[in-house]
Amino acid sequence: MPLLVMKFGGTSVADLSRIKNAAAKVKREVERGYDVIVIVSAMSGKTNELVGWVEQTSPLFDAREYDAVVASGENVTAGLMALTLQEMDVPARSWQGWQVPIHTTSAHSSARFVSIPRDNIDAKFAEGFKVAVVAGFQGLSAEGRITTLGRGGSDTTAVAFAAAFGAERCDIYTDVDGVYTTDPRITEKARKLDRIAFEEMLELASLGAKVLQTRSVELAMRYKVRLRVLSSFEDTDENSGTLVCDEDEIMESRVVSGVAYSRDEAKMTLLKVADRPGVAAAIFGPLAEAGVNVDMIVQNISEEGFTDMTFSCPTNQVLRAEKAINEAKARGAYEFGQLIVDDGVAKISVVGIGMRSHAGVAAQMFAALAAENINIKVITTSEIKISVLIDRKYMELAVQALHDAFQLDKAS
Ligand code: ADP
Numbered sequence: 270m271p272l273l274v275m276k277f278g279g280t281s282v283a284d285l286s287r288i289k290n291a292a293a294k295v296k297r298e299v300e301r302g303y304d305v306i307v308i309v310s311a312m313s314g315k316t317n318e319l320v321g322w323v324e325q326t327s328p329l330f331d332a333r334e335y336d337a338v339v340a341s342g343e344n345v346t347a348g349l350m351a352l353t354l355q356e357m358d359v360p361a362r363s364w365q366g367w368q369v370p371i372h373t374t375s376a377h378s379s380a381r382f383v384s385i386p387r388d389n390i391d392a393k394f395a396e397g398f399k400v401a402v403v404a405g406f407q408g409l410s411a412e413g414r415i416t417t418l419g420r421g422g423s424d425t426t427a428v429a430f431a432a433a434f435g436a437e438r439c440d441i442y443t444d445v446d447g448v449y450t451t452d453p454r455i456t457e458k459a460r461k462l463d464r465i466a467f468e469e470m471l472e473l474a475s476l477g478a479k480v481l482q483t484r485s486v487e488l489a490m491r492y493k494v495r496l497r498v499l500s501s502f503e504d505t506d507e508n509s510g511t512l513v514c515d516e517d518e519i520m521e522s523r524v525v526s527g528v529a530y531s532r533d534e535a536k537m538t539l540l541k542v543a544d545r546p547g548v549a550a551a552i553f554g555p556l557a558e559a560g561v562n563v564d565m566i567v568q569n570i571s572e573e574g575f576t577d578m579t580f581s582c583p584t585n586q587v588l589r590a591e592k593a594i595n596e597a598k599a600r601g602a603y604e605f606g607q608l609i610v611d612d613g614v615a616k617i618s619v620v621g622i623g624m625r626s627h628a629g630v631a632a633q634m635f636a637a638l639a640a641e642n643i644n645i646k647v648i649t650t651s652e653i654k655i656s657v658l659i660d661r662k663y664m665e666l667a668v669q670a671l672h673d674a675f676q677l678d679k680a681s
């Protein structure tokens with residue numbers, strides 16, 4: 270039997286009527302002759318609420334218990350989706366991660382898949398069930414604890430199941446009708462792309478475009494999963510949405526394909542750090558051990574044997590970072606004059622595979638920001654992207670200005 274994976278995100282299962290709407294889409298595919306694995310997210314807002322409860326209860330929480338709490342949102346929708354399908358005469362059964370069992374690493378709240386054995390679900394399909402509804406975002410560690418895959422992780426569950434079961438396609442149903450040149454909530458000039466290259470999608474996702482979780486794009490690229498993003502609120506067919514595919518399947522030639530932003534960034538600066546071998550390791554080692562995701566790093570030129578070290582990380586890790594830095598200082602790992610935290614910055618990035626062979630994109634980007642009087646605090650570049658940190662209050666303006674500057678509203 271041909272098999273499809275269909276994933277429904279939080280807004281697509283936000284209430285019982287939306288679950289019904291999603292179930293109707295699943296039923297249509299079953300009627301077309303597919304067995305379907307449905308991956309569901311928690312109802313929209315639920316995971317945020319659960320995370321809030323954990324943080325209120327224990328600011329520096331035990332990650333195992335965080336996962337135990339936040340994984341529960343998906344369990345509810347999986348059961349409700351199976352019930353809704355049954356009411357529509359579609360034989361369906363729900364699966365929590367441990368029942369499959371979805372084996373993951375033990376890295377709580379950012380676990381990775383180890384294996385997804387097919388036997389249990391295949392056996393149910395063989396019994397005549399047409400749909401397996403799997404709770405997204407969660408798995409089981411070797412220690413037997415519930416794990417989660419990081420925010421947005423249901424996308425990755427979907428792609429991993431598509432790879433494990435050799436699905437014909439992995440359809441990600443969400444509240445937009447595809448991948449856009451930038452977040453359509455920020456500018457109405459954002460344009461839907463019919464296709465986007467894996468590499469570009471990977472960068473956009475990792476730089477903040479939350480329409481797909483980064484890891485899901487990585488897996489799709491590695492296992493050659495046909496990955497599509499489409500609307501759960503519209504009628505859709507085989508040509509709807511955006512196909513994430515290999516570079517050579519794309520006709521449009523463009524230098525910049527999209528603009529991404531990440532709102533909740535913080536910039537931390539250690540003033541007056543001794544400029545000697547080993548000091549960067551002494552600073553960033555303890556941060557890594559504390560689970561801080563350090564992103565950009567800038568070291569100033571040295572004056573009289575001292576330097577300043579600046580790095581960025583998500584705002585919700587500032588507390589952890591400060592604790593790790595102060596503990597390292599107390600241990601005598603390194604000395605510094607002062608720690609300055611600016612938790613009001615955002616990261617804006619432009620992405621495009623065309624940048625590999627095209628000079629001048631950085632200059633054009635900086636000029637567009639300068640024209641809006643937006644000050645750049647930190648810059649990083651790689652082969653197909655340029656990122657800057659700016660004051661958060663200019664975030665929307667910066668995205669709009671860059672979208673205009675690179676004329677992303679027009680197809681090339
Ligand atoms: P789901 O709950 O279905 O997983 P998400 O909220 O995680 O949905 O992702 C969809 C959202 O991603 C859209 O509503 C949109 O605001 C945002 N988004 C950010 N960047 C983009 C982009 N380039 N294209 C489309 N959507 C984007």
Ligand code: ASP
Nearest residue numbers: 310316406420421422423
């Ligand atoms: N519910 C989880 C989250 O909001 C996982 C997901 O929806 O993909 O991050």
Ligand code: MG
Nearest residue numbers: 278421479480
């Ligand atoms: Mg999502």
